[in-house]
Amino acid sequence: MPRTLLDIFPNPLIAVGIGITAVMTVLSVNTLFCIWFERKVSAWIQLRMGPMEVGFHGTMQTVADMVKLLGKQLVTPKGIDKPLYHLAPIVVFAPVVAAASLMPFSESVAITNTNIGLVLVFMFGGFASIGIFMGGWGSNNKYALLGAMRSVAQNISYEIPLILSSLSVVLLVGAMGREFAVDGGVIQANGMNLAHITGVQAQRGVWFLLLQPLAFIIFFIAVLAETNRAPFDIPEAESELIAGFHTEYSGMRFGLFFFAEFSNMFIGAMVATILFLGGWDGPVLPGPAWFFLKTYFLVFCMMWIRWTYPRLRFDQLMTFAWGILVPLSILNLLITAFLVKVF
Amino acid sequence: MMIGAVLAIVLTLAGAILAVGARNIVHAVFGLGICLCGVALAFLVLGSPFVAAMEVLIYIGGITVAMVFAVMLSTVGREEPREGMAKRVLAAIGALVFFGAGVAIILGMPEQITAPVTPEEAWSVEQIGRDLLNRFNLVFEALSLVLLLAIIGAITIASRSDESHDPTAGEGDS
Numbered sequence: 376m377p378r379t380l381l382d383i384f385p386n387p388l389i390a391v392g393i394g395i396t397a398v399m400t401v402l403s404v405n406t407l408f409c410i411w412f413e414r415k416v417s418a419w420i421q422l423r424m425g426p427m428e429v430g431f432h433g434t435m436q437t438v439a440d441m442v443k444l445l446g447k448q449l450v451t452p453k454g455i456d457k458p459l460y461h462l463a464p465i466v467v468f469a470p471v472v473a474a475a476s477l478m479p480f481s482e483s484v485a486i487t488n489t490n491i492g493l494v495l496v497f498m499f500g501g502f503a504s505i506g507i508f509m510g511g512w513g514s515n516n517k518y519a520l521l522g523a524m525r526s527v528a529q530n531i532s533y534e535i536p537l538i539l540s541s542l543s544v545v546l547l548v549g550a551m552g553r554e555f556a557v558d559g560g561v562i563q564a565n566g567m568n569l570a571h572i573t574g575v576q577a578q579r580g581v582w583f584l585l586l587q588p589l590a591f592i593i594f595f596i597a598v599l600a601e602t603n604r605a606p607f608d609i610p611e612a613e614s615e616l617i618a619g620f621h622t623e624y625s626g627m628r629f630g631l632f633f634f635a636e637f638s639n640m641f642i643g644a645m646v647a648t649i650l651f652l653g654g655w656d657g658p659v660l661p662g663p664a665w666f667f668l669k670t671y672f673l674v675f676c677m678m679w680i681r682w683t684y685p686r687l688r689f690d691q692l693m694t695f696a697w698g699i700l701v702p703l704s705i706l707n708l709l710i711t712a713f714l715v716k717v718f
Numbered sequence: 719m720m721i722g723a724v725l726a727i728v729l730t731l732a733g734a735i736l737a738v739g740a741r742n743i744v745h746a747v748f749g750l751g752i753c754l755c756g757v758a759l760a761f762l763v764l765g766s767p768f769v770a771a772m773e774v775l776i777y778i779g780g781i782t783v784a785m786v787f788a789v790m791l792s793t794v795g796r797e798e799p800r801e802g803m804a805k806r807v808l809a810a811i812g813a814l815v816f817f818g819a820g821v822a823i824i825l826g827m828p829e830q831i832t833a834p835v836t837p838e839e840a841w842s843v844e845q846i847g848r849d850l851l852n853r854f855n856l857v858f859e860a861l862s863l864v865l866l867l868a869i870i871g872a873i874t875i876a877s878r879s880d881e882s883h884d885p886t887a888g889e890g891d892s
Contacts (some may be wrong), residue, residue: 459748491843494771500777505751508786512744524790529785534779555886 379488383494392631394486398476406637408436409674415680439590447626452515464624464631465505470499471638474706478645479570481655481662482577490567496646497538502603503639504530507610507620509588510632514623522619527688529600532696533607537597539704540590542648543711544583548575550619550715573654582653587711593704595673599644601603603636605681609689644673722763730756743789743827751782 380390398541411426411434418425426433451460477492479485489495504527545566565571576582584591600607611619621632648654648669655662657669687695734755740746754777761770850858 455743456744459744489767491771494768494775498771498779499777501775501783504783505778505786508783509748512786512790520790524787527787531780531783565843699733 378484380484381488384524385486395477397486398472402475402638404471404632405513405641407437408440409637409640410440410633412674413678413681416675417682419572420679420682421655424703433672439516441630444627444630449628450623450625456513456515458566459509460522460623461513463506463510463513464628464635465506466509467503468631468635470502470506471635471642474499474642477569477575478642478649479654480645480666482574483662485570488568488570490565490568493541493567493572494663496569496642497534501530501534502638503601503635504652511542511620514620516623518618518622521717522610522616524623526603526620529603529607529610529692529696532693533597533600533700536593536696536700536704537601538586539701539708540597541646541650541710543587543590544705546571546711547583547586548707550573551579562701563588568651572648573656576653577656582656584651584653586706587651589703589707590711591647593700593707594650595647595676596700599677599680600692602639602643602677604640606676606684606687607692608681608686609692640674640677641670644670644677647673675689722759724764726756728758729753729757729759731755744786747782747786747789750785751778754778754782765821 380394381387384390387637401434414433414436415425426436429439437714473495475573475650476486477489477495479488479492507530508523511521511526512517514520548571549613550565572583587709610616611621615620621629624632645666648666652668652673652708654665657665726743730881733749736749737746738749754773758773759766760771761773778849804875829882835881
């Protein structure tokens, strides 16, 4: 099992400092890369070139955009709900950093390793809808409010299939990896420990994608909805709502929302990698390389879906969640529980 | 440890005061959210990160958001008028009686319940799971029955209002 920063550095303050710095660096680089990547992918799908001018094939384009955002004036509209408006970007962004620090990206080192990692990821994910709501309500703008309401309804609905589909993996881990050799001793595999979930898959040589294909599909769709990605991007549907909940935010305040959105995508892809694609498990290449390759493949899939499918209507979205995904994931969980009990 | 405990108490109290004292009903709901954050922090200080995570996941991620949603769908004005003096005094008396009863019950408990427990033993996810399905099975089932009743009630109310008036009739006057 991976050693954590707390094991390596005896002083907790130093460990926390290094951890936060590392996570922020990875998230920043990821956001800069993902924005460029999304532009390139969309251009490729639409037979365009995408950004070409700044740097080699436009690689420095997002850096230039970031500088522009930093230099922009922060416009504060009249009649806003001050505490909520100003707190919203922080409430959206802070949990993202916390959730990102939970990911076991290699077999040897991780930032943290807790027995309830999976619960914590969902918990931090739950904060996003509150932050979006604060922003939408605090902006005193009808479009922002509509976007926030859609977002909250969507997040609450899709959280249920998200958690239910990952629970079947938790059951499998409990059933498959009863014992686990760690540092000479033997411990019981914990179904909610993210490192253990990966470890069981590496140990047994089988990724949960093969055992739980339905759960993976449900999980991936629910992640798309939770991160407000197309075809579930109705909270910020440009053609109807201007920019949804962040209509009234400008400059770096808007930048933080954007930062959080791309980081959420990254985290969703990482959790899917850990739960279903075996995390760091893979031949030849070192663990972290496999982990990030798989993660970015899923990120690419998200972009591919965004530029291929049109946006769903709100009622279609709700019917899809409650009428199809929730029953299917409950059925999948029941069948998994039955099989685990029988074999 | 000590700082965490003090922070938990301060957060809980501040959130609770905001929840009952705020004129703006949305602020009151977010006050409740802060209060519940404090409760989660208290669980964390007591050594149970799992219960703390569940508290946040269900009460802040679920209940508070649902309440905000309900408030937004129902209220028209943003500022609520202040309640009358008599009502406030009555509410204060009620709260104090409830608080006193709670303290009395806790102080009257046998020693082993109020005594501190070793966190890893009593609070582990596994132990909570076992306790819920063995020792507290009846409570667990009763709670799910309550939730089922709430769902049935909501469906009944929703379907009745559909019959009594045309849903499109009320549009446009808010």
